[in-house]
Amino acid sequence: MHTFKSFEEILYTVNAATFADIALELFHHQAENNRVYNAYLKYLKVNPATISSLEQIPFLPVSFFKSHEVVTGKWQPEATFTSSGTTGTSTSRHLVQSLSFYQRHSERLFEGFFGPLNQFHILALLPSYLEREGSSLIYMVDYFIKQSKSEYSGFYLHNLDALVKQLELLQNSDRKVLLLGVSFALLDLAEKGQIDIRNCVVMETGGMKGRRKELIREELHAILTKQFNVPVIHSEYGMTELLSQGYSFGNGVFRLPESMKIVLKDVNDPFAAVKSGKTGVINVIDLANYYSCAFIETQDLGRMREEGSFEILGRADNSDARGCNLLVG
Numbered sequence: 001m002h003t004f005k006s007f008e009e010i011l012y013t014v015n016a017a018t019f020a021d022i023a024l025e026l027f028h029h030q031a032e033n034n035r036v037y038n039a040y041l042k043y044l045k046v047n048p049a050t051i052s053s054l055e056q057i058p059f060l061p062v063s064f065f066k067s068h069e070v071v072t073g074k075w076q077p078e079a080t081f082t083s084s085g086t087t088g089t090s091t092s093r094h095l096v097q098s099l100s101f102y103q104r105h106s107e108r109l110f111e112g113f114f115g116p117l118n119q120f121h122i123l124a125l126l127p128s129y130l131e132r133e134g135s136s137l138i139y140m141v142d143y144f145i146k147q148s149k150s151e152y153s154g155f156y157l158h159n160l161d162a163l164v165k166q167l168e169l170l171q172n173s174d175r176k177v178l179l180l181g182v183s184f185a186l187l188d189l190a191e192k193g194q195i196d197i198r199n200c201v202v203m204e205t206g207g208m209k210g211r212r213k214e215l216i217r218e219e220l221h222a223i224l225t226k227q228f229n230v231p232v233i234h235s236e237y238g239m240t241e242l243l244s245q246g247y248s249f250g251n252g253v254f255r256l257p258e259s260m261k262i263v264l265k266d267v268n269d270p271f272a273a274v275k276s277g278k279t280g281v282i283n284v285i286d287l288a289n290y291y292s293c294a295f296i297e298t299q300d301l302g303r304m305r306e307e308g309s310f311e312i313l314g315r316a317d318n319s320d321a322r323g324c325n326l327l328v329g
Contacts, residue, residue: 008101011287012108014258020054023261023285026294027057034072036064037293054263055273059283059297065092065241070292082134083240092240094136097291102136102243103143105288109257110144113247114178114201117147121170123163124155125181125189126205131157136240137205141180150175160189167197176201180236183220190227203234203247217252217312237312241296243288253309261285262302262310270297276304281316 014022030037031048037060041048046058064070067090071077077095079102084091096102111117122145129135145153152170156163170177177200181189186204189195202224215223221233232250246254256262264280266272274280282302286294301313 007290011105011259011290014287016258019258019261019287022287023054023057023294024052026287026290027051030072030293030295034070034293036060036068036070037072037295040064054261054285057285057295058271059263059265059295060293061270061297062092062239062241062299065094066090069093069095070241071095072291072293075291079139080134081136081139081240082132084129084132084135094241094292096243099139102139102288105243106140106245107143107147109245109259110247112257113249113255115176117144118149120148120153120176120178121150121173122148122153122178122180123166125163125179125185126155127157127182127185129182137238140238140245160192163189164192164195167195167200171197171199178203180205182206183215186224187220190224194227194229196229198229200228200230201234202228202230203236205236205238221252239284239296239298241289241292242284242286243292244286252311253305254312255309259287262304262308264302264304265297267301267316274304279303279313282310282312 010022028048031041032038040060041058044058051057060070075097077097079096079099081094081096082091107117122141124141124145126137126141129138145155152166167177167179177197179197179200180203183204183206186202204220204224224233225231234250235248235252235254237246237248237254244257244260246256246260248254263283263285264274264278265283266274267279267281270281279301282298282300284296284298286296289296299316301316303311303313305311
């Protein structure tokens with residue numbers, strides 16, 4: 001297997017033609033060197049040597065990040081990302097070998113979709129994430145804010161009036177403005193009244209985090225587009241357990257970087273594939289997860305669209321049952 005330095009170079013040159021070969025090589029490396037993944041494959045009675053295509057790869061249920069340290073090889077973590085969780089639930093822990101790699105990788109992915117960070121003023125409305133430790137999103141956005149090199153970029157907690165003034169002030173700026181926020185906080189901002197920020201990129205990161213009644217995406221985006229006078233709401237797709245992000249330019253249709261791939265599996269059978277256009281459980285191959293596990297079965301339902309794009313439709317009702325009871329030593 002490659003060293004990480006050489007693998008990072010491969011990560012940035014991967015394309016549709018080379019993805020499968022690289023992913024398979026990484027699978028065999030992690031099947032041997034990731035204790036949790038290795039034990040899970042043995043539980044399934046899967047011999048890694050028989051896996052010769054992406055379609056055959058078993059995905060590790062994301063719930064294992066709640067109960068185990070999912071690491072490939074032996075190393076000391078530089079940071080630990082933790083999920084927010086809700087009252088009474090356990091949280092995921094993703095041990096990160098290199099925080100600087102995560103930040104640089106996230107920067108590269110964002111700029112691939114939206115352009116250089118130094119062309120943005122970045123205003124982040126992420127109160128639920130700022131109020132706890134270990135948020136991968138905060139690590140990423142804090143780095144983005146610094147890379148923007150804008151005196152106007154920054155975090156906002158509950159000071160919505162100051163945020164409104166800043167947004168209005170920057171409407172005629174020579175830079176683009178990115179308003180990045182968790183869903184419930186953007187709704188709080190919208191309820192203060194209509195704000196004309198038509199030149200702003202408004203991006204939601206999902207989740208009411210127990211603060212509000214859950215809304216379907218169409219309802220949320222309809223409210224925000226009207227109140228902010230913007231044509232579409234952008235979205236970011238990321239997870240504590242992943243080091244890469246996907247992005248939507250509107251209508252809830254996400255696109256992925258070359259280093260990620262979505263595979264849909266049957267809701268009732270995590271090993272059965274789902275055809276394009278049908279609903280299934282989202283499984284993610286994230287090549288950036290070199291030091292943890294690159295093959296993750298999420299708890300999200302989705303549907304594939306054209307050219308590798310996808311929609312997120314909600315949560316799988318039996319998501320916990322798919323993984324939590326398959327405890328490994």
